[in-house]
Amino acid sequence: MDHVRAEIISVGDEILYGQIVDTNSQWISRELDQIGIKTVRKTTVSDSEEDILNALEQATARAQIILMTGGLGPTSDDLTKPCLAKYFNCGLALNPQALAEVQRIFDKIGHELTETNRQQAFLPTKCQHVTNRAGTAPGMWFYEDGKVYVSMPGVPHEMKIMMTEQVMPKLKTVYKMPAIYHKIVRTIGIGESWLSDKIKPWEEQLPNHIKLAYLPGLGEVRLRLTAIGENMAALKKDVQDQLDKLLPLIKPYIYGFDNDSVPKIVGDLLRKQKLTIAAAESCTGGTVAQAITSIAGSSDYFLGGVVAYHNALKESLLGVSPDTLNRHGAVSEQTVLEMAEGIKSRLGADIGIATSGIAGPGGGSPEKPVGTVWIAYADENKAVAKKLSLYKDRDINNRLTTQRVLNLVRQSLVEMDGEKV
Amino acid sequence: MDHVRAEIISVGDEILYGQIVDTNSQWISRELDQIGIKTVRKTTVSDSEEDILNALEQATARAQIILMTGGLGPTSDDLTKPCLAKYFNCGLALNPQALAEVQRIFDKIGHELTETNRQQAFLPTKCQHVTNRAGTAPGMWFYEDGKVYVSMPGVPHEMKIMMTEQVMPKLKTVYKMPAIYHKIVRTIGIGESWLSDKIKPWEEQLPNHIKLAYLPGLGEVRLRLTAIGENMAALKKDVQDQLDKLLPLIKPYIYGFDNDSVPKIVGDLLRKQKLTIAAAESCTGGTVAQAITSIAGSSDYFLGGVVAYHNALKESLLGVSPDTLNRHGAVSEQTVLEMAEGIKSRLGADIGIATSGIAGPGGGSPEKPVGTVWIAYADENKAVAKKLSLYKDRDINNRLTTQRVLNLVRQSLVEMDGEKV
Numbered sequence: 123m124d125h126v127r128a129e130i131i132s133v134g135d136e137i138l139y140g141q142i143v144d145t146n147s148q149w150i151s152r153e154l155d156q157i158g159i160k161t162v163r164k165t166t167v168s169d170s171e172e173d174i175l176n177a178l179e180q181a182t183a184r185a186q187i188i189l190m191t192g193g194l195g196p197t198s199d200d201l202t203k204p205c206l207a208k209y210f211n212c213g214l215a216l217n218p219q220a221l222a223e224v225q226r227i228f229d230k231i232g233h234e235l236t237e238t239n240r241q242q243a244f245l246p247t248k249c250q251h252v253t254n255r256a257g258t259a260p261g262m263w264f265y266e267d268g269k270v271y272v273s274m275p276g277v278p279h280e281m282k283i284m285m286t287e288q289v290m291p292k293l294k295t296v297y298k299m300p301a302i303y304h305k306i307v308r309t310i311g312i313g314e315s316w317l318s319d320k321i322k323p324w325e326e327q328l329p330n331h332i333k334l335a336y337l338p339g340l341g342e343v344r345l346r347l348t349a350i351g352e353n354m355a356a357l358k359k360d361v362q363d364q365l366d367k368l369l370p371l372i373k374p375y376i377y378g379f380d381n382d383s384v385p386k387i388v389g390d391l392l393r394k395q396k397l398t399i400a401a402a403e404s405c406t407g408g409t410v411a412q413a414i415t416s417i418a419g420s421s422d423y424f425l426g427g428v429v430a431y432h433n434a435l436k437e438s439l440l441g442v443s444p445d446t447l448n449r450h451g452a453v454s455e456q457t458v459l460e461m462a463e464g465i466k467s468r469l470g471a472d473i474g475i476a477t478s479g480i481a482g483p484g485g486g487s488p489e490k491p492v493g494t495v496w497i498a499y500a501d502e503n504k505a506v507a508k509k510l511s512l513y514k515d516r517d518i519n520n521r522l523t524t525q526r527v528l529n530l531v532r533q534s535l536v537e538m539d540g541e542k543v
Numbered sequence: 544m545d546h547v548r549a550e551i552i553s554v555g556d557e558i559l560y561g562q563i564v565d566t567n568s569q570w571i572s573r574e575l576d577q578i579g580i581k582t583v584r585k586t587t588v589s590d591s592e593e594d595i596l597n598a599l600e601q602a603t604a605r606a607q608i609i610l611m612t613g614g615l616g617p618t619s620d621d622l623t624k625p626c627l628a629k630y631f632n633c634g635l636a637l638n639p640q641a642l643a644e645v646q647r648i649f650d651k652i653g654h655e656l657t658e659t660n661r662q663q664a665f666l667p668t669k670c671q672h673v674t675n676r677a678g679t680a681p682g683m684w685f686y687e688d689g690k691v692y693v694s695m696p697g698v699p700h701e702m703k704i705m706m707t708e709q710v711m712p713k714l715k716t717v718y719k720m721p722a723i724y725h726k727i728v729r730t731i732g733i734g735e736s737w738l739s740d741k742i743k744p745w746e747e748q749l750p751n752h753i754k755l756a757y758l759p760g761l762g763e764v765r766l767r768l769t770a771i772g773e774n775m776a777a778l779k780k781d782v783q784d785q786l787d788k789l790l791p792l793i794k795p796y797i798y799g800f801d802n803d804s805v806p807k808i809v810g811d812l813l814r815k816q817k818l819t820i821a822a823a824e825s826c827t828g829g830t831v832a833q834a835i836t837s838i839a840g841s842s843d844y845f846l847g848g849v850v851a852y853h854n855a856l857k858e859s860l861l862g863v864s865p866d867t868l869n870r871h872g873a874v875s876e877q878t879v880l881e882m883a884e885g886i887k888s889r890l891g892a893d894i895g896i897a898t899s900g901i902a903g904p905g906g907g908s909p910e911k912p913v914g915t916v917w918i919a920y921a922d923e924n925k926a927v928a929k930k931l932s933l934y935k936d937r938d939i940n941n942r943l944t945t946q947r948v949l950n951l952v953r954q955s956l957v958e959m960d961g962e963k964v
Contacts, residue, residue, distance in 0.1 A: 138582045139573070139576045140569045140570065140573030141573070142569070144565075148563070148564045160559075161559045161560065163586065164565075165584065314617060314618060315663075316657060335590075336621075337557050337563070340698070401850075403832075407835070408832030408835075409829065409833050411850045412829035412833050412941075415828025416937070418903075426850045428847065429847045431836065431845050431847045434846075435847040483839055484839060511652055515704070
């Protein structure tokens with residue numbers, strides 16, 4: 123069954139000039155995706171009649187549903203409404219329903235309805251008015267030559283209420299939608315190309331109604347499976363059948379699914395195994411502790427951490443031996459292992475982790491260039507350290523280091539959990 | 544003088560399906576705006592040859608500069624490169640420079656170069672290769688019929704490094720831009736409307752070639768002055784003349800200019816006054832230490848920090864008295880003051896700061912609702928604590944708390960520096 127195709131047109135100079143991020147179009151397309159409407163293009167145009175009309179024309183040629191946001195304010199630089207009247211070749215007339223709703227809002231806040239606001243109740247004669255429960259600019263719904271055009275305010279919460287309460291339900295009555303199901307597999311510690319080499323045969327045997335996409339991010343690659351058909355239950359089963367074949371191929375690299383994050387997964391495993399953790403940081407300077415505590419309820423398993431930025435503190439707070447620091451330096455396997463052991467014993471945690479490296483941009487040397495980082499994990503049975511060779515960017519290095527050291531924890535916890543990584 | 548016109552094409556189903564927000568196009572258009580290039584349209588298309596070619600054609604008809612992001616991965620669903628080859632009607636050939644750079648990345652991480660990655664070094668023969676310092680997909684620069692086309696990776700940090708280090712400088716050599724001078728004044732501790740009331744008379748006397756924009760952010764409001772003309776020196780003088788009138792009006796709220804941040808300003812003041820600092824954190828869980836160490840060279844003044852998430856550690860690591868914790872609780876003026884004093888003395892720092900609060904979403908009570916946070920500052924002469932009543936969002940609360948406690952430090956240092964706050 124063919125997809126219903128939608129396009130989203132965002133109107134506004136403030137988006138084009140980068141003064142604000144257009145989160146509306148992302149939110150709208152996700153909503154449409156949930157009910158099987160395929161967004162085939164997003165366009166952002168300036169507050170100019172020529173650009174708005176041109177975008178409408180092009181969208182009409184490609185999609186059945188055209189959703190617009192923005193340009194509905196009462197001021198002269200808001201052109202969406204006159205442009206729609208011109209595009210559909212009709213005049214503007216006072217819409218009693220729209221007027222009543224604007225009036226109600228002003229009564230509520232005890233203000234006189236200004237002429238400017240009264241103007242907002244004038245709508246193109248060919249449109250049906252769409253209630254704006256959170257603001258004074260009414261929405262507009264056009265149905266022309268089998269295509270739907272909806273104009274909504276640019277203010278996110280006004281648009282979201284209008285979309286949820288009225289536009290989505292109405293769209294469902296106009297079009298028959300396919301079922302669509304997404305599953306995201308999250309991997310870490312393997313590059314996109316190696317991943318692709320490993321699963322190519324599997325990828326090639328995927329049925330036509332299941333599509334695979336690689337979504338690379340900082341230090342991780344997500345695999346997105348999208349299944350399209352008539353029956354949601356059947357799609358979920360089809361995707362599960364494919365997952366059963368995929369997971370064994372890349373098991374060591376999979377840390378979670380859908381909206382999982384490494385800190386969240388680590389937290390779940392720690393809670394499940396009733397273990398506590400503590401972090402000793404040098405180069406990451408608090409990033410690791412912050413990532414762990416970004417998860418609500420992390421106080422169940424996170425005891426605390428030490429940021430030992432100066433070597434003296436590596437000795438006094440973590441018990442790293444001066445001899446180790448002198449002989450091997452702060453950025454070394456020996457030091458990071460003593461840091462992990464130190465934080466574990468001093469804080470009385472089951473697991474201690476540590477980071478020490480040269481985050482950059484300065485501070486590198488020929489033997490230890492910027493981006494050289496050591497991470498360590500220690501529990502009552504074992505201690506492991508790992509060397510990372512990262513980049514010149516301080517922030518990226520710290521975020522990657524944090525992700526890698528937490529992945530060390532994840533791998534150990536999965537092992538303890540009796541699964542083979 | 545006419546603006547140079549640019550269009551941004553974002554390629555990727557994950558953006559169209561709303562699985563990720565396209566922050567790239569916003570970042571790019573802001574950068575272009577800074578140098579006087581006007582973004583006239585943003586388009587997001589799917590990973591489909593037809594859509595990509597169609598978007599290229601339309602952008603070519605409207606703009607002189609076409610910037611593309613995404614679709615450069617090594618996998619089969621990445622189509623930007625073949626589409627560009629087709630659009631410019633040329634073949635793909637191995638680009639030795641590109642190969643050398645990919646090779647270097649793999650050597651660095653000690654991996655064999657896979658065939659898939661080797662493929663990434665094949666580029667359209669008509670393009671100049673653009674270095675990707677943070678990833679394996681090279682960028683591409685085309686110059687055809689007086690128009691520039693640049694293809695960059697979709698991974699934000701790869702795109703940003705490529706754009707900043709190479710694309711922007713190269714664009715400046717191709718086009719003559721108007722002189723544009725931006726000056727940003729950064730304020731903290733005053734709301735947008737209060738600020739606007741204080742400076743309205745000044746705002747109204749601004750000359751036509753200087754525009755003011757309010758850029759509200761988390762816990763701060765930036766004022767951006769933009770001057771446009773032919774002569775940069777003249778513009779700088781005009782803006783300085785206006786600043787001389789503006790600053791006295793809002794001096795207590797100004798913490799810096801342009802790309803300053805509170806952590807950077809605090810760092811500059813600490814270095815100037817040869818003082819060291821240490822942080823004791825509870826609710827912020829490492830966010831404060833991370834903010835301080837996000838500044839390159841912070842090891843000059845930041846000794847370290849303790850994240851005492853559990854009360855036992857507030858006693859053992861920071862020396863908070865059990866009696867204080869029992870009588871007043873962890874989230875109290877008394878506890879946060881003892882934390883600040885404790886970290887200061889235990890780490891031998893000149894200044895100690897501390898945070899303790901209920902970050903949420905859970906853990907609130909009628910007396911201490913979610914968002915209740917205490918922050919403290921202590922040096923050899925004085926100790927101050929402050930209560931914040933923040934929101935329900937954990938991340939926002941931690942970022943605001945971090946900013947406020949560092950602003951406490953800033954205010955004390957400015958006082959010490961002999962200036963009136």
